Structures are given as structure tokens and as C-alpha cells.
Amino acid sequence: MLKNLFMTAALAVSLSAGAAHAADTVKLADVAELSGAGAAAGAVWHDGVKMAVEEINADGGILGKQIDLVAYDSQTDPQNSRAMVQKAIDEGTYVLLGTVYSSSTVVNMLVAMQNGMPQITGSESPTITAKNNPYIFRTAFGAQKGLPKLAAYLKNVVGAENVAVVWANTEYGKGGHDAFASVAKELGINITVDIPTEQAQVDFAADVAKIKSSDADAVFVYLTEEESARFLIEADKQNLKLPTAGDTVLASQKVIDLAGKAANGALGHVGLTTEAPIPTIQKMAADFKKKYGYGADHNAIKGYIGVYMVKYVTEMIGEFDRQKFADTLHGLCLDAASHPGILMDACWDNTGEMSRASFLVKVVEGTQKITATLPAN
Amino acid sequence: MPEFIQIMISGLSAGSIYALAAVGFTLLWQASQTINFAQGEFVMLPAFFVLALMSFAGFPLWLAILAAIALSVLLLGAIFKRLIVEPMISHGTLPLVIATIALGLLLKEAVKEFYSPLGQPFPSLFPQEVFVVAGASISIPDIANFIIAMGTIIALQLFLQRTRTGRCMQATAQNPDVAQILGVDVKRMVLYTFLINGALAAIASVLITPVYLAKFSNGEVLGVVAFTAAIVGGFNQIRGALVGGLVIGVVDNLSAIYFSAEYRQAVPLILLIVIILVRPQGLLGTAEGRTV
Structure with missing residues (x-):
């Protein structure tokens, strides 16, 4: 009881x-x-x-x-x-x-x-x-908001007329690729090489070689973090000298950590960065x-x-x-x-x-350097 | 033309590392009829030994690599044989295959759980300098990877052909019963094979990881490539696995350029199917008869 x-x-x-x-x-x-x-x-x-x-x-x-x-x-x-x-x-x-x-x-x-x-x-x-x-x-914000700013930068500041595009063949990558292609068409940028890559792809040797043999004068990269780092490492290994630009991911801290010095020189349009003033x-x-x-x-x-x-x-x-x-x-x-x-x-x-406002950045000696602050669109 | 040269060199560099893993596959098969589906994870793991020894024990890179090779020989060679292969081999090939699949999953999940699910940067072993030949940029890491991988395989081949121990290992692989009658310590020879496979996996790991990054899932790609290379080249010949690895490395890169970047992963598998249909013993393998 x-x-x-x-x-x-x-x-x-x-x-x-x-x-x-x-x-x-x-x-x-x-x-x-x-x-x-x-x-x-x-x-x-x-x-x-x-x-x-x-x-x-x-x-x-x-x-x-x-x-x-x-x-x-x-x-x-x-x-x-x-x-x-x-x-x-x-x-x-x-x-x-x-x-x-x-x-x-x-x-x-x-x-x-x-x-x-x-x-x-x-x-x-x-x-x-x-x-x-x-x-x-x-x-x-979505890629359709950020990429017009980046494409204008490539056209007007970098002076790129012909751009090679490397993108992840996923929902994320397709969105960025289509948004960039649309803006490039409006701005008169010619996409000379269009390279889809697989999720978790580890070997980018062929992709970089293809870009090197094209007449591109800049590269637009729309990959996720680890793939971006592998691409940059391979580009460095093959001595790819072209300006390489991407949206938020390419110049992110994670990619810089993974790619090391190979990330130096990467350009990015970033919505958020810890380097923001x-x-x-x-x-x-x-x-x-x-x-x-x-x-x-x-x-x-x-x-x-x-x-x-x-x-x-x-x-x-x-x-x-x-x-x-x-x-x-x-x-x-x-x-x-x-x-x-x-x-x-x-x-x-x-x-x-x-x-929201956004930033254009360049990776210099392993850190993001803000080159411009852009208003919200 | 520069593009073709570039692709051939990149393909041969990657292919020579695949060959290291594929040779390990064939060695284990020849010595003990072990089809090791954890071979990809065997190549993934030593890079984490290196990183752990550098970050937790403060080892310099060269010492961490030597220690990782020793650890791989012990864990992926001797312990693997003792704990997995010996208890399972008497039950036939299929249970052992399943056991190695389970081992691969265990290794993958263990790295994810106890080290990190994130890709980790891995220090390059060689200077990142580039020189230009016929318009193609040739990097020192590509050349060094090729030389080290090929040098390792050639040294192994010489060891097997020119030394008494190597010949005893070959005798064991060809007919263990006769070898035992002739006084060969068959168990010891089989153990040597597992130890060599552990070392080959470790060498492949430290060569490939600076470009692939260290990640728990790397074994998925490497395992399939090594298996495909071994089948394409010839599962019962070391030189077959060597050729298979090089062929896969080159075909993978050529197909991405000249066929389709989207279907590049399918091309080596199509090659595998064609080889199985046309020449089941592989490019350099020899036909094996079986009786019941």
C-alpha cells in the first residue's frame, strides 16, 4: 500500500x-x-x-x-x-x-x-x-539578387568579355548558373565554356584544363565550399592566371581555410562577411x-x-x-x-x-578584403 | 595539343595513385581471396592519422607521415587480418566481402564522429611550382606523385620477383598447399601481403589528399576507382592493376574534356562493363578456371 x-x-x-x-x-x-x-x-x-x-x-x-x-x-x-x-x-x-x-x-x-x-x-x-x-x-538573399552585381563587376571593372562558368550540377548550382547566364546575356558577356560538375567532385584537373584552353578572360565559379577549394587548388596547380570570381561561397572563410594560398586573388560578391566594417x-x-x-x-x-x-x-x-x-x-x-x-x-x-546591403571582396594573403559596399537591391 | 598533354599528365598522376590502391586490392585477392571493399576507406584513413599526429602530438609533417604509414601497416594490415579476415575467411568469400563493407562503413563513420565531418586541408608534400612544356603547365606535385607511386609499385614488383621472401609470397598466392609442402611459412607470407597493402594505402593517402582534401567520405570515390582499376587491368596481376589505375585516371580526365563533364563518372564504369563482357580476365589478367 x-x-x-x-x-x-x-x-x-x-x-x-x-x-x-x-x-x-x-x-x-x-x-x-x-x-x-x-x-x-x-x-x-x-x-x-x-x-x-x-x-x-x-x-x-x-x-x-x-x-x-x-x-x-x-x-x-x-x-x-x-x-x-x-x-x-x-x-x-x-x-x-x-x-x-x-x-x-x-x-x-x-x-x-x-x-x-x-x-x-x-x-x-x-x-x-x-x-x-x-x-x-x-x-x-538569393543568387538572382547578388549575381547581377557580380556580373556588372566582371564586365565593368575586370573588363571580362568572355567568361568560363564552372557550376555545381545541383539545385543550388543550377539556380546560380541560370541567374548568371541571364545577367551575362543582358550585359553582353559571352559564356565561352560552360562546365557542370558533380556534387562532392574531387578531381577538377580536366575542368581547369578545359578553361585554360578556352579564350575566357575570367572564370565564374558557383560551387559549394569543399568543391570550390578543390577547384582553386587545382587552378593553382595548373597555373591558371585568369581572374576567378564567385558569389558568397568562393571567397568565404571556409574556402580560404581549405584552399590555403590557392585562394589568394579570388574575387567574390558576398552578402555576409565577418570582415564587414x-x-x-x-x-x-x-x-x-x-x-x-x-x-x-x-x-x-x-x-x-x-x-x-x-x-x-x-x-x-x-x-x-x-x-x-x-x-x-x-x-x-x-x-x-x-x-x-x-x-x-x-x-x-x-x-x-x-x-540587404552586400560587399565585393578579394582574398588577399588568406583574408577577405572588402573592395566595395553595395546597396540593397 | 597543350590541353591534351595537360590532361594526360593529370590523368597519369591521379591514375598512378589509383594504381597503388588497386595493387593492394589484387595482392589481398591473390594471397587470401579477400575482396576488400573497405579499400577506399583504407586510403582515406591514413591522412587523418597524419593530421591527428600533427595537431594532437605536434609531429612535423615528415614524421607524421612515417608514423601514419607504420600505424596503417599495423591497423590496416595486421589487425585487419587478425580481427576480420581470419575469423571470416573460413566461411567463404561472400561473408568476408560483407564484413569488409561493414568495416568500410565503420571506418567512415568513426572518422566522421571522432575527427570531423568537414573536409580538412592537408599540407602539400611538394613545392607548388609549375613549369611549362609544349604549352602545358606541369606541376611538381603531379610529377612527384607519379614518380613516387610508380617507384613504389616497381619496388614492390622487384621485391616479389628478386627476393626469396617475395618468391615465397608468390608461391603462396599461386598454390598455398604446395608452398606449405615446400616449407614456405604460408601464414607469414599472407601476413606480409596484408602489411604491404596497409603501406600502399597509406602512401596513396598522403599523395592524393592534398588535392582531394581530407574527408571521411573520400573512400567512396577511391574504393570504386580502385576496384574498377583492378578489374579493368586484371584482378590477378599486379601489372594489370597498375595499367588499370593509369587507364582509369586518363579515361576519367579525357572523358570530362572530350565526351561530357556531366557523365564523366559513367565512362570508367562503361569501360568496366565492356571489359567484363569482352575480356573478363582484364587487360593483362590471366584466365582462372574453377571446378566444383
């Missing part, structure tokens, strides 16, 4: 403790490329997410609730990412963070949309915000380096911003309501002065696309 009484009491206490824990926390799911070909992007994104969550929790959480961050590994596999998104939704996440690879996001965002789940992604393929999904939001970004980058022992890149900043988007918008609506969250974020602008976690002034339109 006494034993039963104790057991019932213990059960009641444990259940009420669990309920109290649930009431005091809000679940955030981060579905990211923690392994597989995209780990160089997803793992860094996730570290940015974790850092922001710890900061917010230390500062009292969101509307008084601590964030309970749960990580899900997509393994850089679109179908697995879809399953992980469904799992995160079933387990009661408030907002979904991730994925970074566009080929995964374009698949898993359908699941989030069907469930009315706001999703904050690090993907940059133009197709992501072109599918009339009212629940998808970017942390960096902006105090909020420099503080975030210093904190990140201190915490993890390696330098933040654009993916870390994107993950960090994503969590702060959740905080600011939720505090704006005053409750944890997914529909109100999505409705409020459409057409919203957040300034960094009163929302420091956003790092730079940013706006979202009705498709979830983002507008």
Missing part, C-alpha cells in the same frame, strides 16, 4: 516537472547538413544557431521561455532532410531552421508548407522563393571564434541571424503563433540598431526573399 502511494506520488511529481519544463521552453528545430557533402556549410550554420540560442537563453529567452534547440542531421540528402523536417514538426517545433543546401530545401519546404510551419533557410537558390510558399524565409558583425565573429576556435563564415552568420529573426518577430506578435509569425515577417524590415542580433538592416518581401 505504502509502496503504491510512493510510486503514484513519484509519477505525479515527474509528470508535473515535465509539464513545467515544457511550459518554460519553446522548441526550435535545426535541420542541417551535419554530415555528408554539405557538412562544411551545415555544421557551421548549426554552430551559428547554437551560439544565438545560448545568447538568447542567457538573456531570458523569448517571451520568458528558454529555447530548447534540437538538431536533426539531413546527411545532405534531400529525402532524408524531408523526413527530418517531418520529424521536427511531429515533435512540436515552433519554427523550423534550415536547411542550407538548396537541393534539400526545395524538397523539404513542401512538408513545412503543408503543415503551416514557418521555415528560415540558409539556401540561396532563386527557386526557393519563387514557389509561392508563404512560410519560407531567407537569411541571405560593421561593429555588430565583428563582435559576433569575435565571439564565435572565441567559442568554437575557428572563424565564422557566411553560413555561421546566417544561422545566427535566423534564431534572432525568431526572437524579434515572436516578441513583436507577443505570442507563439506560427501563422502570425509568417504573416508578420512578410514585408517586415528590421534595423540592426534596435535589433542587434540581425547584425545588418534587412527586409523581407512577400515571397520571403531578403534585401
